[in-house]
Amino acid sequence: MMVCGWSTLTSFQWIEIFRVIIDSEKYPALKDITIDDLKCTFEEEAFYFEANISKLNEKYALAMPRTREKIFPDKSKYYIRKNKIYIALYKQVRT
Numbered sequence: 001m002m003v004c005g006w007s008t009l010t011s012f013q014w015i016e017i018f019r020v021i022i023d024s025e026k027y028p029a030l031k032d033i034t035i036d037d038l039k040c041t042f043e044e045e046a047f048y049f050e051a052n053i054s055k056l057n058e059k060y061a062l063a064m065p066r067t068r069e070k071i072f073p074d075k076s077k078y079y080i081r082k083n084k085i086y087i088a089l090y091k092q093v094r095t
Contacts, residue, residue, distance in 0.1 A: 016069070016090075016091050016092075017088055017089070017090055017091075018088075018089045018091055019086055019087065019088050019089070020049075020062070020086070020087040020089070021084050021085070021086055021087075022062070022084065022085040022086075022087075023083065023084055024083040024084065024085070025083060027060065029053050029056050029058045029060075030051060030053070030060065030085065031083060033051060033053060033080065033085070034080075035079070035080060037051055037052055037053055037054070038050070038051055038078060038080075038085065039051075039052070040076075040077075040078040040087060042071055042073035042076040042089070043071065043073060044070055044071055044073065045066055045067055045070060045071065046063075046064055046065050046066060046067060046071075047063075047064050047067070047071065047076065047087065047089060048061070048062075048063050048064075049061065049062040049063070049078065049087055051085070062087075067089070067091070069091040069092060070091065070092045071089050071090065071091055072090040072091070072092065075090035076088060076089050076090050
């Protein structure tokens with residue numbers, strides 16, 4: 001189908017970004033954490049997050065062994081902004 005000289009894209013993939021937010025106000029030990037203290041493993045249908053604060057000898061974990069949608073592990077990431085830890089999951093949405 002052509003609209004005003006444009007070709008219509010008929011094949012595409014809809015990607016949804018789902019963010020998990022961990023607020024350091026609720027976990028004071030995470031307040032001064034660095035990216036080196038964090039580890040996150042992404043799989044197609046799961047993710048595992050760990051925070052290891054060696055100077056305080058404290059460990060936190062979050063595991064999601066089964067997700068509703070398929071995750072793209074190579075696009076998913078984790079990062080720190082202000083006083084929050086973000087885990088961004090790139091999921092394929094059914095169309």
